[in-house]
């Protein structure tokens with residue numbers, strides 16, 4: 345199913361490129377801007393935060409800019425810095441500036457849904473980017489299979505425990521989860537539990553505490569983890585951290601108690617800091633989500649919608665996602681993520697997501713040499 349729809353996507357991409365110099369557009373909406381000179385159709389992107397993950401400014405922003413320009417569109421990409429009001433204001437500005445398509449990754453579903461309704465009332469097409477807005481009205485959603493992301497984290501934790509705490513029964517686990525207002529955090533959690541719950545039930549693992557962290561606040565994640573750890577007599581065998589930012593905060597606390605490298609910690613996003621921590625052995629795993637592919641899929645959809653070609657947009661979707669709050673199916677492009685441990689960090693460099701020089705620093709140089717990362 346996936347490979348079939350990807351193949352369709354590729355064919356469409358070629359078709360779009362082939363007619364890029366002549367918009368091939370009979371509706372007169374004039375979208376061609378192959379050189380990305382800036383006079384193409386305006387597309388707005390509002391990203392949610394900077395501090396919760398290095399991905400938004402470090403990856404999504406430049407990759408979306410490149411992918412949208414390659415579609416002949418003229419992007420305006422802003423970041424709400426975790427401020428719900430700012431998110432709404434930025435979106436308002438874009439709506440008033442006459443964007444034809446709006447891509448939103450909202451700090452919470454309420455503001456995402458309200459922005460979508462407002463934009464659609466002006467005839468603007470809205471794509472939920474990475475985060476689905478529950479109870480929203482956007483017609484398309486582009487993301488990863490986020491339950492699968494959580495399953496990779498659960499699997500990574502179990503593998504890490506087998507290596508670092510073999511035979512320990514029950515192994516004690518602390519879960520530091522993402523923002524309760526981000527639907528993705530719920531999906532990651534659900535995926536993790538698909539793997540971990542049977543082990544909690546069987547007594548192989550013991551859950552010390554599971555704690556969602558408001559706004560994915562990394563600092564709060566660290567202080568919360570420390571409270572749980574000290575409350576448990578400074579004992580922990582494994583930590584689920586929902587992304588690399590939270591993992592970094594957890595690792596700082598583990599260091600304070602002499603536990604770094606002894607306790608598997610999960611992560612997500614394959615950020616340069618996260619990958620360095622994996623190379624050092626401080627973090628057991630991360631999840632590599634190829635954001636270039638996510639940005640390209642979103643840009644192709646935006647291109648089709650900007651041309652008013654909803655049939656092409658429909659064909660790009662490779663499935664639907666349930667919005668349990670709005671009781672609706674949202675046409676989706678869902679991409680596949682990859683489990684990364686020390687052994688295959690190299691594949692993230694080979695995929696050109698990060699450069700060797702981003703992750704091979706003084707205290708990881710030996711690991712890079714050993715793993716052939718250069």
Ligand code: BGC
Nearest residue numbers: 396397475526528560587613
């Ligand atoms: C994204 C993650 C990110 C987290 C915090 C989630 O919605 O899918 O990649 O780490 O937000 O920014």
